Structure formats: structure tokens, C-alpha cells
Amino acid sequence: MVIALKALSKNKFKTTLIFISMVISIMAIFLISAIADGVVGMYSAMLKTDGDIVVTQKGVADTFFSDINRSIGQSIAKIQGVKSISSLVLGAAPVNKLPIVGIYGVSQNRFNSYKLKSGHYPKAGEVLLGYKIYQTLNQPSFVNISKKIFRVSGTFESKIGFEDGGVVMNIDEAGDIFHKNASILLVSVKNIQDGLSITKKINAISNEIEAKTADSFIDSYNQFKIIKTSSDVISILALTMGVIGIVSMMSMVVNDRKAEFGIMRSIGLSSWGIINELLIETIIIAIVAYIVAFGASELVLDLIKQVDKFQGYINGEITFALALKVGIVSLLMALLGAFMPAIYASRIDPMSLIQRGES
């Protein structure tokens, strides 16, 4: 360990380059994963609020394009075990200077899921603004949505970025804007154990709708799959770039230190001893790079949250599971990157290493 630290200190320039390469790669993985998880997490949380079962138009992949008749809720309400049903129109439209904002038309019984910060829940011709968008629009009294003027009835606060940066209104008015009766129905059940059987009963009501438990809906939602797949692909690319960066730099390090490794071999350090030495050095860099990347990523995510332009929609969070996953990936990156150059260094005749290295 002491020897590894001294070796790293001796080769400051290349150590720094490996370190920077690793920090950037690890940060890329942290940020893309945290942002993707954040988007999925926010939307999932929104759906799960009073929604054990999600009902959409059958065969429509995106909730934004779903169009169902909310009168079907009356039949659903008769199913034993159903506690409540709320209807939502989900859409996006320009609001004042902002080019695109999430609009949530909700039935009266869902209003109380929005925690009022000021004012009252919206009546006809009124909207409730998330606190983030209220601040971004400089605390307006009226807003223009799709060429219609609405009075701001109050504000609410939500930890869900999509809601905090969105507009809530009565479902009928949202239906007029987006030309639909409802996008989805959220069904709350008395006993979650009955969720699956109630889902089957809802599906039996009409062949134009599709009901899924919230977890099943989230697992199968195409938009989430696209986001997660994109995030995974970018993470793998970042990992690959990190590994290639380490391989390149470690190859140069090994080349510079051939004589040193030759000496180590000649005095009896084994090939595995040399490999071990290089791996320890790289792991030390990886641990420090991970800590720095973690801190820097937290800072960047916090800065992103403060940027008005993003309206709170980008709300990444580094969870313990993500930190653990990226920690393992960082170690893997270090080991993969250092292994090939280390193997190369350990397999050459010591005398060749000494003669080809620096004196």
C-alpha cells in the first residue's frame, strides 16, 4: 500500500490523467443513471399517488396519447374492494413564456393529493400552480395556456418535480384543451392483495381499456424502458471509455516503469506480485476518483435542480443502491483497465524489462 502510494506520487502526471479520466467516466455514469432514475421515479410516484391500479386506453403505449371515457369509472366503482377512483387528463402545453409544461387535469377527488401552499383548489377558469413553476413565472396571477387565460387560484408544493413544475386544473377544462375525456383512471383498492383480481375484473368490463397494477404498469411502460435502456447504453459507453482511458494510460505507465518491474522480478517478486502492485495502484486511484465523482455529481444534480429552464423536471438523486452500483462499476473499470497492461508487464523476461527500461 505504501509502495503503491509512493509510486502514484512519483508518477504524478500520468496518475492525474488516469484520475481525471476515471472521474469523468464515473460522473457520467452517476449523472445519467441518477437523472434517468429520477425521471422514472417521479412519474412512478405520481401514478402511485392514490393509484394501485392504472387504467389506460388499450394498445396505446404512452399515457399522453391514451383516451378513455371516464364514465367507465362508474362500473369500476361497483367492483368489490375498490376504494376510490380518480381521473386524469395528462398533457403538455406552452404556459406563458415556457414552451412546454406538464398539465394535469384531475377529478375533484384527487385535488387533496396536492398539498396547498397558498390559495385554494381551482374552480372553473382557474389553475393551481406547482411552486417551482410559480416562481419560474414570477408569481403570476393569470396564466395563458393554449391561448386561454386562467386565473391562478393558488400554489402547491410537491417533491415530484413533474408536479412541482406543472399546472393542475379541473379535468373538464383540461379535456377541452387536449380533446379527450380522460387519459387514465387511477384506482385505489381497499386491500392491495386484491389488486390483481380487481385488475382482471376491470379488464372484463370493456375491451377498449387496459388495467394493470401500478407496479406492473411501471415495469411495462415503454417510455420508462426507453429511458432506462438509453441510460444503460450511455453508462456502458462511459464505462468502456473509462476502461480504454485506463488501459492507454496504464500501458504508458508500464512502459515508463519497465526497468522497475524488471528489478522487482529479478529480486523475486512474482508475476502476480507485479500485477497486484499495478492493480492496487489503480484501485487507489479508482477509490479517490469515485469519492470525487460522487461529490461532483451531487453538486451538478443540485445545480440542475436550481436551473429554472429545467422547471424541476430533471430531478436526479443518487440513492444508496445507485452509489453501490457505481462503486462496483468503478472498481470493475479499474481492474479491467489495469489488468491487461499488468499482465503484459508481468510476462516479459525481467532482463528484457531492465534492458529496455530506463536506467
Next chain:
Amino acid sequence: MTIEANDLEHYYGTELILKGISLSIKSDSFTVIVGESGSGKTTLLSVLSTLLRPTSGSIRYDDKNIYNIDNIDIFRRNSIGFVFQFHYLISYLSLRENISLAVLDKYKHSVDPLMNQLGISHLTKRYSDEVSGGERQRAAIARALINRPKIVFADEPTGNLDTKNAIGVYELFRQFRNEGIGFVVASHDKKILEYADCIIEMEDGHVKQITQR
């Protein structure tokens, strides 16, 4: 221990450096390999000491073919020491850390006494660029001797030293040879011949003559 080389040949690229060398060396002797530059001294020393695998031929240590030994690194660590023309101390380690780099557990306690014996006990925390050439070579010798090897190979160990320091190194070799450690030294310096039990004269990749004393 006896080291036996049989029909050694070694190429660097297409150039044949060792041309069918066979010889026998006793590990408790002071053997000197002499010859002009390019005669193959260093290559022979590297092959005999297991650092370089010859293109063909065999090396036996006490009838044991070294290429059949399971772990040559461990064998080298336990049985062989090396001293090079350039000290090849690792620059970012102190002299003591250099000497301790591959020390066996049973000899860890010997580092300080050995440094004392070699007259460098006051330099334990110094780095190689903070001491004289003679002191560096003494540290390199200490590193070669720390595991009490049966034999030490030295390639031009005094090539960078003045006469006084060179004689100091030879005297150290003689002192440790008297303690039972053998030396095989490749050198241009004729003064070392005074210390030799056996002289191997190399010429153009061949052994020209072996003189026993």
C-alpha cells in the same frame, strides 16, 4: 549447489549471441566472467541467473532443470541475488524500502544489521538520488543479499564506481563469500581477477577458456 549449463544458445532477433555454451559453476565459488564488449558475458549471466530464458539449451541447479521448477519467482527469491552495473534502486523508495522490497519474512529482522554491515545504516530513510554512487551500490548489494541467497550474480557491479569504491565492493563480495554465499560476476575490471576462484573467458559468444584456481 552446482549450476550446469548445457549447449546454451540465445538469439537477439536474428543475431546469435550465445553459441552452444556448456559449463559448470559451483555456487560456493567466486566466479568471474571476462571478455570484450559484445562477447556475450551479460547474456550468459542473465541466462545462468534465470532472468533470461535461452533460445535453446538447459540450465540445471543441482540436477534440477530450472524450466521445470513450478514457481521460478519463488526459487529466484529464495536462492539467487542480483547486482547490476546501474544500481537500479527504485527511485521513489528509500534505501531501506528498496532492500526490504522482496525480503522473506524470516529475514525481515536482518535488514538493519545488514545495512550496518555494509556501512549504510545511517542512510535508511535516504533516497537513491540523495546518496553517493558507492552508497547506492552498497544498497543494491544489500538488496541482493537480504534473503541469504546461495549465489549472487553481478553484472559489471563496479562499472560506475571509482577504484576505491570498486575495491570496497570486491572486499564485500569476498567477505560474504567467506560466509558461504557464492558470486558470479561479469566484469571488465582486471582487479577483480585477484578475488576469483574460477575465471570464464568469453569470446564472440563462445567460452574461450575456463581457469580454475
